Amino acid sequence: MINVEMFYGRQTTAISCREDEEELNELPSLEKRPAVKIDKKFLFCQRCGKKTPLKEVLLPNGDFYCPHCIMLGRMSTSTILYSIKEPNAFQKYGSDVLSWHGKLSNQQKTASDSLLKAASLPGDHLLWAVTGAGKTEMTFATLQDALIKGKRICFAAPRIDVINELFPRLKAAFATIDIICLHSRSNAKYRYTQFVLCTTHQLMRFYRAFDLMIIDEVDSFPFLGNESLEYAAKNALKAGGTRLFLTATPDEKLQRRIKKKEIDVIYLPIRFHQNPLPVPKVVCCFRLREKLFSERIPGAFKKSLTEFENEGYPFLVFVPTIDLLEKVHEILHEILSESCSGTTVHAGDPERIEKVQAMRDGKYRYLVTTTILERGVTFPKLNVLVLCADASEFNLPALVQIAGRAGRSSERPDGHVRFFCDNYTKRIKGSIEQIKRMNRKAGRYCK
């Protein structure tokens, strides 16, 4: 017996749902669409929206296939996408669905109310709130309202780390709701739920499913500037649905849309604990990179580290490239005492998730990381140090985000942020200016 629910708002192939094609065809109200379309000399993929020149993707059996979304199963000219129109067949909930009873600050409450209002209007809306403003908590009222109204909801973010951090928080806030958490490294099998938490990549598997989509960290890799993810984020939304974007550092494209008034903005320049953002301190070191490699450790760097160690708080050390990771880890190991241990993390690290969890549990005092931990992760009472902050890998939003890792808890609302660099670049200057500007705005906002 085929489980019809598996097709509600999804787009799947016969192979991936392991059903017999003939049996599938007998299902009532089943929509069938070809997975790819041929448009002159190009192949257009209906799942990821990418165009590929036909001659690059011709198979010997005469089919054409899309190489861009192949990680989710190959779409070719002989594949059909099956879906059933989203019926919103959910259980009814009352207002007790929200089991979170924390309090929002006045500023958060205002933003939360405007978000709730925005969610009832179709189209795109943006919440621009500083790092550590408590964006997730501000969406709870909106989510609660949508759940009561029987809307299908998706909470999406581009990175797995962010999803993994959101999952327990959302589960705690909506204890009675069955939330499914989908990403390429989770072993959760898809099932039909009202509330979906997933990476933006997983959106490719949905077709006109959601009434409300909240996309966190819209300005981050890999979502930023990725056509197929943008296509998927549109395709997964029902006609007349609402999308809420959350970010602390909108990219230029979004800022342009704001200026043109194509998207309404809800603005929140202050953190929930009402303290200003920690302003980075720049430390210039001549030929820093070479020095790190030749193990001539700059005195200022040594001094900062011992200071961090004596303070007793956890800290992150950001480096621009993977080849620096081990080197810096060795240096730290040498300088710091035994009790102050740590490890390295990068995007391709298979134990990434475990290591971040161990850091959260207090097993490590520090992590040496690439930009992968620049956003979406919260460690309380953190200090932050950036090496080679002038490297091109750290763009302006990234630096703002990194600085925003510090001072996120009310127990320690400030923290040290240090940028070590050769050259005081425009990006570094710009990021510090942006942080200061927000602090000024926050001062006005409070009055």
Place this chain on the structure above:
Amino acid sequence: MNECLLCGRRLKQNMTFDFLFSFRPLEQSVVCKACRQKFEKIDFKTSCPGCGRQMSEKTICEDCKRWEKAGYELLFNQALYKYDENMKAYVTRYKFMGDYRYRLIFANEFQEKVAEFQKQGYAIVPIPVDRETFEKTRGFNQVLGWLGKIDCENYLVMRQNKGRLKQSHKDRAMRMKTKQPFEYVGPNNLSDKKILLVDDIYTTGRTLYHAKTLLEDAGAKFVTSVTLAR
């Protein structure tokens, strides 16, 4: 194609005056240097002469000794790369996910190797895939993908056998028990031909030895093989 197939970074082509005035055609590579170096080549000087596995010295490995004990004449397989994590990831993407573009990553190298044998008068026989795989699921034969325009002899076909378990889904013990999966469809007498079998991976050698037996029964004088990985 301007991006590396493996890491997606832009490929940089260093243009030198030497190259400009050499008037050679521009060789388009499909992967960047860093990605290519991740695959570990097998050094033929210190590989097992039987199966091509990387050893510390040129000696016959335990597995090949077992084949000898079982009464087989050794295959003298040559493998180009170690079957390590990176190669596994490559094979998954190419063969199992079916990204046909990935053939280009090793096509040139593989063709050079096979052409050496062709010059010595070997007939090239690729290991076939079954029809269902070719027509419906994969859409290509992974070995033919690498061989490109090299002339091949299709002496072997897969026997029709519904519900057969794929080799890749079995463990070693099960693989070794696999029955003859091929059928010989070549000319009546191979009249003392030298034959080069071509396959993707040498794992236990079971598949290749089956093919070898069949071809020798059909009259082949000498059968050897080349695989991408071991």
